[in-house]
Amino acid sequence: MSEIDFSKKFSIERPFSPPRRDLAELDAYDIVRQFESDRGRIINSAAIRRLQQKTQVFPLEKNAAVRSRLTHSLEVQQVGRHIAKEILHKLGKQGRLEALGLSALVAPFESVVEMACLMHDIGNPPFGHFGESAINDWFGRRMAIADALTPEQDSCRVPLLTLRTGEAALNALRCRIRHDLSHFEGNAQAIRLVFSLLRLNLTHTQVACILKYTRPAYWAGPVPPAYSYLMKKPGYYLAEEPLITQLRDKLQLGEFQRFPLTYIMEAADDISYCIADLEDAVEKKIFTVEQLYHHLQQEWGSAQAGDLFDLVVGTAYKKMTAAQNYRHPIDYFFMELRVQTVKRLVPHAAQRFIDNLPQIYEGTLNQALLEDQSQANRLLEIFKNVAFRRVFNHHEVEELELQGYRVISGLLDIYSPLLEMPVEDFRQLNEQDTHRRYPIETRLFHKLSGKYRLAYTQAVSELAGLPAAEQPVWEYYFRARLIQDYISGMTDLHAYDEYRRLAAAE
Ligand SMILES: Nc1nc(=O)c2ncn([C@H]3C[C@H](O)[C@@H](CO)O3)c2[nH]1
Ligand SMILES: O=P(O)(O)OP(=O)(O)OP(=O)(O)O
Numbered sequence: 001m002s003e004i005d006f007s008k009k010f011s012i013e014r015p016f017s018p019p020r021r022d023l024a025e026l027d028a029y030d031i032v033r034q035f036e037s038d039r040g041r042i043i044n045s046a047a048i049r050r051l052q053q054k055t056q057v058f059p060l061e062k063n064a065a066v067r068s069r070l071t072h073s074l075e076v077q078q079v080g081r082h083i084a085k086e087i088l089h090k091l092g093k094q095g096r097l098e099a100l101g102l103s104a105l106v107a108p109f110e111s112v113v114e115m116a117c118l119m120h121d122i123g124n125p126p127f128g129h130f131g132e133s134a135i136n137d138w139f140g141r142r143m144a145i146a147d148a149l150t151p152e153q154d155s156c157r158v159p160l161l162t163l164r165t166g167e168a169a170l171n172a173l174r175c176r177i178r179h180d181l182s183h184f185e186g187n188a189q190a191i192r193l194v195f196s197l198l199r200l201n202l203t204h205t206q207v208a209c210i211l212k213y214t215r216p217a218y219w220a221g222p223v224p225p226a227y228s229y230l231m232k233k234p235g236y237y238l239a240e241e242p243l244i245t246q247l248r249d250k251l252q253l254g255e256f257q258r259f260p261l262t263y264i265m266e267a268a269d270d271i272s273y274c275i276a277d278l279e280d281a282v283e284k285k286i287f288t289v290e291q292l293y294h295h296l297q298q299e300w301g302s303a304q305a306g307d308l309f310d311l312v313v314g315t316a317y318k319k320m321t322a323a324q325n326y327r328h329p330i331d332y333f334f335m336e337l338r339v340q341t342v343k344r345l346v347p348h349a350a351q352r353f354i355d356n357l358p359q360i361y362e363g364t365l366n367q368a369l370l371e372d373q374s375q376a377n378r379l380l381e382i383f384k385n386v387a388f389r390r391v392f393n394h395h396e397v398e399e400l401e402l403q404g405y406r407v408i409s410g411l412l413d414i415y416s417p418l419l420e421m422p423v424e425d426f427r428q429l430n431e432q433d434t435h436r437r438y439p440i441e442t443r444l445f446h447k448l449s450g451k452y453r454l455a456y457t458q459a460v461s462e463l464a465g466l467p468a469a470e471q472p473v474w475e476y477y478f479r480a481r482l483i484q485d486y487i488s489g490m491t492d493l494h495a496y497d498e499y500r501r502l503a504a505a506e
């Protein structure tokens, strides 16, 4: 086991800048300045602004008191900052900051966590998990990845990606690409956004903090059991693999290992959303606070005086009842519920971080900080269960989700002619911005965002050194990514309007 030295995890190097002096040669403020620069790049990015019109739980919600991904992310940022401060305070009191290489990194530690929290959902497509499923189902059908991937049994609908006898190396690449394209994932898209699409040129440390899962999207086989949780979902795409390799190298992160502060971002998200979803459900009149209290009690089972349910939910409910005449009861209940939850769970998450420091530093702790046998975890679970059983399946929510699924699938159908074009014709369309024989495709192409087109052009320009047979396969990959980038980058409303316009349904 390596000795814990957090200064090795704080690289101020950036992927698209020349190498910099070693951290040890800089004074503390030089380091702070680098992370302040990251903050500015992130807060001013278009990806953060788009969060204001993306679904948290309720698609296409017009009531601004109900959370969007942006307001959710601000809440996660606050909880993340609180956990970070708690950890640093505890370590400071134990006199361990110096020995852990943290004494010059207190402010950067907090800042990196905060910004990771703010960014954690930037890759989510419109309509959240339903957008994700729509993209994966659509590509999954074309790629036919459910098949045994052998040339004899292959029913892939893309000729360039169909396996051929005697082309073992090329077939391996084809398989990877087919899996990669059928595993769109919000967290992987976030990595793609900061690296390739927006080219924010953040420090490696800041990017590593949003690498939530460590499985590549092209992964087809079983995952190593020691990393089962960390590889639960795809965390990055084939397209970003060279940048991830570079990042791992700079931060001494082994294969499949997670960056230590990512555990904090994850815990902050877990603490934030489960209360928020319930508050939004009350705002939407799906249930009243009294009904919610009853549902929570039912989930917990028999509550005892002094147990965590009593201390958190019981206290909030009692305070609300006692203050009926001078506080707004619903707001007061949720404020207290959050205050009580944070009071118990933030120190618990911080203590878990400290108790598991060696594994967390190495990035091998194969579970979430709050995923333990504690009462704290049990409390989060009952919040989540009530949301799952009584909010997400609400008829209005489900209907909107079906609509969202249809919108995303429909947009993919509409844009699919661009994927059918032969390589040479698509190259001409990209270079000349028009193609006489493809009037529909030309118009569709004009709708794609310029930023994403540039990322495609850049990626394709780097293919020249590859074997000739691989080049069109990679070109198809980046073209398909371009379509996924464009559609997943839309806000809910933009996707909905665009679909209605292009389907001529207005
Ligand atoms: N509408 C809706 N339907 C679902 O099936 C669903 N599953 C999760 N979520 C929301 C809850 C958290 O805020 C956030 C993170 O899980 O996403 C959902 N929202
Ligand atoms: O917030 P989401 O929708 O991304 O959902 P999650 O529960 O945070 O899941 P993930 O672990 O995929 O970020």
Ligand SMILES: [Mg+2]
Pocket (backbone or CB within 6 Å): 120, 121, 186
């Ligand atoms: Mg998430």
